[in-house]
Amino acid sequence: MARNFFTVMRSSAPSSTAARPSSSSRSTAPPPPNMKEAPAAGVGVHLDPSLEAVRHDLTEDIEMALELREVSAFYGTFQAVDKISLPIPKNRVTALIGPSGCGKSTLLRCLNRMNDLIPGARVEGEIRFEERNLIDPTVDAVEVRRRIGMVFQKPNPFPKSIYENVAFGARINGYSGDMDRLVEDALRRAALWDEVKDELDKSGLALSGGQQQRLCIARAIAVQPEIILMDEPASALDPVATLKIEDLMRELAEHYTIVVVTHNMQQAGRVSDYTAFLLAGEERVGRLVEFGPTQEIFTNPLDQRTEDYITGRYG
Amino acid sequence: MSAATPSAQLTAYAPRVRVRRGISVGFMVIALLAITVSILMLGALIVEIAVDGAARLFTDGGAVSVEARDGSIVSDLPTPEGMGWLSWVLPIAILLPFVGPRVVHSVAHGVVHGVPRVAERLMGLAVVAPVAVFLHILYVRFESAYFIEYAKAVDIDGATGNVLQLFGEASGFQVVRLVIMGIGLPLALLLMGWFWSHRMRKPSLLIPAILIGAWIVYLFMDPWFLSSYPSRSPSGAGIFSAVTGTFYMMTITAAIAFPLGVGAAVYLEEYARRNWFSRMIQVNISNLAGVPSIIYGLLGLQVFVRVLEFERSVLAGACTMALLVMPIIIVSAQEALRTVPPSMREAAYAVGATRWQVVRHHVLPYAFGGMLTGNILAMSRAIGETAPLIAIGALTFIAFLADSPTDDFTVMPIQIYNWVARPQAGFHEIAASAIIVLMVILLLMNAAAIIMRQRTRTDW
Numbered sequence: 001m002a003r004n005f006f007t008v009m010r011s012s013a014p015s016s017t018a019a020r021p022s023s024s025s026r027s028t029a030p031p032p033p034n035m036k037e038a039p040a041a042g043v044g045v046h047l048d049p050s051l052e053a054v055r056h057d058l059t060e061d062i063e064m065a066l067e068l069r070e071v072s073a074f075y076g077t078f079q080a081v082d083k084i085s086l087p088i089p090k091n092r093v094t095a096l097i098g099p100s101g102c103g104k105s106t107l108l109r110c111l112n113r114m115n116d117l118i119p120g121a122r123v124e125g126e127i128r129f130e131e132r133n134l135i136d137p138t139v140d141a142v143e144v145r146r147r148i149g150m151v152f153q154k155p156n157p158f159p160k161s162i163y164e165n166v167a168f169g170a171r172i173n174g175y176s177g178d179m180d181r182l183v184e185d186a187l188r189r190a191a192l193w194d195e196v197k198d199e200l201d202k203s204g205l206a207l208s209g210g211q212q213q214r215l216c217i218a219r220a221i222a223v224q225p226e227i228i229l230m231d232e233p234a235s236a237l238d239p240v241a242t243l244k245i246e247d248l249m250r251e252l253a254e255h256y257t258i259v260v261v262t263h264n265m266q267q268a269g270r271v272s273d274y275t276a277f278l279l280a281g282e283e284r285v286g287r288l289v290e291f292g293p294t295q296e297i298f299t300n301p302l303d304q305r306t307e308d309y310i311t312g313r314y315g
Numbered sequence: 316m317s318a319a320t321p322s323a324q325l326t327a328y329a330p331r332v333r334v335r336r337g338i339s340v341g342f343m344v345i346a347l348l349a350i351t352v353s354i355l356m357l358g359a360l361i362v363e364i365a366v367d368g369a370a371r372l373f374t375d376g377g378a379v380s381v382e383a384r385d386g387s388i389v390s391d392l393p394t395p396e397g398m399g400w401l402s403w404v405l406p407i408a409i410l411l412p413f414v415g416p417r418v419v420h421s422v423a424h425g426v427v428h429g430v431p432r433v434a435e436r437l438m439g440l441a442v443v444a445p446v447a448v449f450l451h452i453l454y455v456r457f458e459s460a461y462f463i464e465y466a467k468a469v470d471i472d473g474a475t476g477n478v479l480q481l482f483g484e485a486s487g488f489q490v491v492r493l494v495i496m497g498i499g500l501p502l503a504l505l506l507m508g509w510f511w512s513h514r515m516r517k518p519s520l521l522i523p524a525i526l527i528g529a530w531i532v533y534l535f536m537d538p539w540f541l542s543s544y545p546s547r548s549p550s551g552a553g554i555f556s557a558v559t560g561t562f563y564m565m566t567i568t569a570a571i572a573f574p575l576g577v578g579a580a581v582y583l584e585e586y587a588r589r590n591w592f593s594r595m596i597q598v599n600i601s602n603l604a605g606v607p608s609i610i611y612g613l614l615g616l617q618v619f620v621r622v623l624e625f626e627r628s629v630l631a632g633a634c635t636m637a638l639l640v641m642p643i644i645i646v647s648a649q650e651a652l653r654t655v656p657p658s659m660r661e662a663a664y665a666v667g668a669t670r671w672q673v674v675r676h677h678v679l680p681y682a683f684g685g686m687l688t689g690n691i692l693a694m695s696r697a698i699g700e701t702a703p704l705i706a707i708g709a710l711t712f713i714a715f716l717a718d719s720p721t722d723d724f725t726v727m728p729i730q731i732y733n734w735v736a737r738p739q740a741g742f743h744e745i746a747a748s749a750i751i752v753l754m755v756i757l758l759l760m761n762a763a764a765i766i767m768r769q770r771t772r773t774d775w
Contacts, residue, residue, distance in 0.1 A: 114661065114665070119588070119589055142667055145664055145666070146667025149665060149666065150665035152661060152665075154658060156658040156662045157662075158659065158662065158663075158677060159681060168663070172666070172667070173666075216662070219662070220665065220666065222666075223666050223667055
């Protein structure tokens with residue numbers, strides 16, 4: 001089922017009628033010439049809404065944590081994201097990349113109904129999560145957010161003690177077990193325990209930026225979610241702290257499904273297993289251009305625009 | 316643990332976490348001055364005890380002896396009422412906010428935060444403890460001085476004592492002590508204030524100024540003025556019932572207006588959809604803040620005094636005042652709620668909190684300081700309002716304390732209004748005194764609001 005959804009249907013794409021190169025010849029065969037020639041300036045023109053995004057084959061048989069089907073997001077009358085279909089493989093790191101304003105963060109916030117909080121925001125389409133469409137208004141958004149955690153761009157610990165920061169989510173969700181152990185476990189998983197174990201009653205705001213972000217990750221882990229969404233988690237951090245967060249993401253991927261939005265190509269290359277490239281046209285509506293294993297996207301992009309973006313030619 | 320490996324490698328390069336504020340030059344100067352003054356004060360204290368004997372200093376101030384006209388010493392005069400306990404309560408009340416919570420806190424958290432902060436607090440204690448003892452001594456001395464004047468005024472055995480006598484001509488340390496009290500005490504108060512405000516984010520001269528101002532006002536004040544009921548004669552009249560009436564009414568006003576106002580603000584900011592209805596409410600609240608207070612008085616007269624039959628009671632006054640200040644409380648509480656960054660709400664939602672949990676556990680606690688500040692400012696407006704209370708018929712001559720919220724009452728502005736309106740000059744003078752008292756209360760409330768705003772501010 002999941003694999004079917006994943007298979008590429010290039011033939012339905014009007015602008016790319018050429019036969020898709022087979023997996024074996026992909027590394028040698030050049031991408032279709034008509035795509036390569038698409039000028040950067042004309043991106044908006046070429047992005048026909050009916051255009052299917054390019055997708056690579058999955059190289060492994062894997063369960064899907066989420067399946068997005070034609071997800072569109074609107075802020076009032078402004079459309080931010082248009083008909084994005086995307087799988088999110090379970091226990092893998094999936095990166096969303098693309099230039100600013102292409103709807104990456106909007107798309108991410110759709111995944112745990114965070115956009116519900118913005119007046120006038122609206123989401124259409126379907127996001128399959130355990131046989132249910134989590135966009136459906138009958139689905140409890142609070143429950144969705146408990147099971148799909150989020151880490152934000154700017155570290156935002158509560159102005160409370162480190163302990164309370166981590167314990168809060170568990171407490172409001174009626175956790176009745178050993179709170180001390182839960183806090184310790186979450187902090188250990190977030191690779192923060194050794195640094196803060198002696199000062200758990202210190203304010204979360206007293207930590208450094210990198211530590212704050214790891215505290216936020218510990219806070220997200222403490223409610224034992226299945227998926228963790230990260231919105232440019234390292235963009236406000238220095239390189240050392242960034243490296244720590246990236247190591248952490250790799251470790252967390254063993255137990256959690258991670259979706260990460262990033263501006264940083266190297267970061268996407270380092271941490272992610274799968275990558276989705278989004279691009280907005282002149283009308284500022286974000287669309288999916290290409291999705292596939294990170295290795296493929298970075299070494300063998302099928303779409304000219306992906307290659308241009310990754311090699312830094314525009315964006 | 317696998318996660319420890321990268322952390323361990325990176326420790327050498329990790330950004331240094333600033334644990335506590337570095338000691339600045341200004342702080343060191345203040346600390347040095349504080350220590351000097353402490354030593355001076357302690358020295359003077361030892362002199363006091365050596366000369367006068369500990370028994371006299373640490374009992375009440377009753378041991379007043381007055382030189383009678385014939386040269387004999389009249390001792391064992393009756394002491395002024397309430398002097399004994401007040402002479403200790405006042406200095407301790409000034410001392411407690413400086414060290415009380417801090418010492419408890421440092422004992423509780425000293426293990427975690429390390430020794431230096433405890434030392435810092437002990438230094439604060441070393442500064443203020445002698446100051447408190449001196450406040451006690453000065454209180455006793457000035458009370459006694461006042462008592463001599465009082466004895467002369469009522470002609471007790473022809474008393475002729477004078478103030479200097481009380482500072483101990485015989486001891487030979489008069490000059491030293493006067494210098495210490497004249498310079499050392501104001502300086503010590505200044506330092507106390509600095510010490511205190513240093514703990515806040517922005518050190519200011521406000522608190523020292525208030526402390527010294529309060530001290531000066533206190534020195535010149537007749538304590539009986541505060542503790543007497545209104546009287547037919549200006550010399551016997553006081554503002555006891557007016558002050559207690561004011562505090563009684565303000566307490567009930569705050570109890571009514573604060574929960575309702577904060578509730579309305581939470582609804583408007585956190586729950587209400589942005590539509591024409593909520594906008595209409597918003598505009599109306601802003602308009603209500605501008606309605607003349609006499610209109611509220613007329614409303615209160617009809618609704619609370621007549622329809623609800625509260626009569627001219629504290630309750631009717633408090634309800635009217637609550638209506639009057641509600642718009643101010645709502646608007647300031649809304650402002651406070653808006654200062655809580657959206658990222659805090661998002662963070663709470665992201666771990667699966669419901670809207671109420673977000674408000675209850677995060678938004679309200681973070682905005683509470685700001686709300687309290689707005690509440691105090693609203694109260695300081697209400698405390699000076701006269702017109703609505705005249706409209707509902709608050710009395711001006713109350714020679715008793717209100718026992719229940721349904722009793723008659725008076726408040727300070729009405730008492731002042733009444734005294735000013737009388738023809739005798741004596742009443743005009745006590746009206747001026749009452750105005751000063753009212754002004755000091757107002758200033759203290761506003762200072763409390765400012766301090767609270769500083770202390771509860773969070774840098775997100």
